[in-house]
Amino acid sequence: MLRFLSIKNRSPSGFLIGLVRRWMSTKTTVMSFGDGSQGALGLAASPVGLGVDAYEPTPILGLPPDVCSVSAGHYHSLAVTSQGHVWTWGRNSESQLGRGQISPRETWNKPQKVEGLDQVRALAAFASGVVSAAIGDDGTLWVWGNSKRGQLGLGKDITEAVLPSRVEKLLGHEIVKVSLGWGHALALTKDGKLFGWGYYADGRLGKIGKSLEASPLDSIAGKVKSSGENSNLMIETAEQLVLEAIEKEKDMPIIWEPTLIEELCDVEVVDVACGLDHSLILCSDGTLLSGGSNVYGQLGRLKDDLGLHAVDMSLRPISIASGLGHSLAICKNMSSKAVNDEPSVVTWGWNQSSQLGREGPENVPMVVDGLAGEMPVSVSGGRVHSIAVTVEGEVWSWGCGRNGRLGLGSSVDEVEPMLIQYLEGSEVLHAVAGFDHNLVLVAE
Template identity: 30%
Template sequence: MVSKSPIILAWGSGEDGQLGIRKDEEKDWVCTVDALKTENVCSVVAGSRNSLAICKDGKLFTWGWNQRGTLGHPPETKTENIPSQVKALANVKIVQAAIGGWHCLAVDDQGRAYAWGGNEYGQCGEEPERKDDNSPTLRRDIVIPQRCAPRLSVRQVAAGGTHSVVLTREGHVWTWGQPWPPGDIKQISTPVRVQGLEKVRLIAVGAFHNLALVEEGTLWAWGNNEYGQLGTGDTQPRSQPISVQGLSGLTLVDIAAGGWHSTALTDEGEVYGWGRGEHGRLGFGDDKSSKMVPQKVQLLVGEDIVQVSCGGTHSVALTRDGRMFSFGRGDHGRLGYGRKVTTGHPMEVPINLPPPKHGTDGRWCAKLVACGGRHTLAIATWQAA
């Protein structure tokens, strides 16, 4: 027996209000986002300094840092610690969303994509304002969500540090913005199709690297690669997709990309990790070195993992029975252990919360997890014994 109303969990850094708990303080333990308890939240996203939640009815709520309009409304204050609905999207049904460095993307049930927030690299897809005197054109921040990639019918959106990526309903991948660290290449605000990718099922985007899982099972990667986050066995950046090594023979069901690391999940509930290993974010125990090719996370074997989320410097794995294991950098309490320990050994995140008012014996089970820059969010439901 599972409770009908999900609760939203938050822990880690709260200095920008990103926990949504009405205070700008950090939490070493799991706490609840009470402002959303009357909403039927089905998805959460944690960004570098802000958060969002999507409800079953398509409503979108945002909270946290808003200096660049990242919350979807003009910034009256720099930060907001209470979730508020994005009014500009109230008349559409949002089904999925993503947070980049300081911009956001969302897609509705009709396949229409929206963007808002920081736009200095064209990551919101808007052309700069033209000036008559030939002086440099400036891209303005987009503080009210607006349509982007209007010619595309979008299935999934993903956001990097300063670029945007979308997967269309035809299985193609398009991108715009600044896909490399600033200064490396000229940015574009018009969507460009990523060549060589057909029948893509899922995309995941890190700070400056990209992953695409195609229907027949191959994982492709492109972008920055200074820590081996592309899984190609080297640290050479790739402007075109290249297949990730070491995963042949495996049936992949999910992928995730953190700041500079990547994970893939198999149909047998096993996790493979690669890229930057600093702080233990790959989950290889005391080995905190970077990995150039995917390696199985042995410390999670036997746990039947159904989802992995990668943050800036930490990761969380979710089991089929609703337990969460976190690992990586621990300051600000982002691992949720009650102490600020940094570890490469996955440890369970305790959900020490009272049962619902009419709850019988049972426990809270996590259903989805989202890692941000320095905080973590999750959705949980009560499962009666």
């Protein structure tokens, strides 16, 4: 069974890059489970199309045997090999697979190598719903896909890159990690600087925008809740509010190129995570900042102030992750009265399908008791589910079970973490959650 190195003082990209180095000569298999409707599972299609769900981790055929890291976008998947090649599969309506053209839907589920990266040795890859990105071993950032919200970071009004394009604005900076929301992006450098670009409403990118303003779409949820109990009235109100918000968003607040987040210039950033419309930023002193939408309490703080502010928590985060509207962290108890300093998984935010894995106030960061005694090394959040990997190489999942996205062999929701028994005995190297699907990397 695989034993991970200590997660203490791990560099932001240390987990992925460490796997590249550690497993260059080890054969690996990528497995997937969950919703297969967009081809993101990479599994064979049914006679009637792509809509084949997998209720247990299932090996993906057609990938090289030396995959060393995986990443899950909202509806597509990426894998990086020890040779630095990037492979993709899943939804391609926005050219996020990097295949040079909009491929036929029936080919989405077939893993293929990304075109246009022949001169780049990729160390890691990342994705949102409409954009994919890769980091080269020289620290350069390459992006492809389609985003009207400026998420490519290639310059004013550039909304499409069918093939990978280098982000020129970041030349001279060694990028080690990228995190992508629906319309915004954060890139972390080796020396702890943070750059942001894309849609900047609600201060999800700090103060780099012209002003801190609320997103008209993000504020809808609260208005609908206060519209009354009549369901028909709520639907009519929601429709009207959405139409009004879309009209306002024609003049979207966008930063078209990567820009240094100046309020963090005197702080060393060590990890970043973007939810759909919020951001988490972990500093070297243990301070965790959050910014963006707080409709579901995903910012983890009582203050609703726009911009980046500290999350209200007593534990010290050492790594972070985010789902659509919920946040996750691996934390240590730094209190002198603590019995031990073993890490715990802490969650907060949207909990409609029990994706927090615990009871209690949703907007307050709290420990997931169901993982007590385990040693988590990584966490990941989807649309309404979460997964965690422990030092023993076990994978736990909880939240919405629809389409088999928990990998437990059923579609039942789970209110607390459940061990994915199908993976017992496997050497799990990495596991990540997309919106409704998951990827697991195991050593043969």
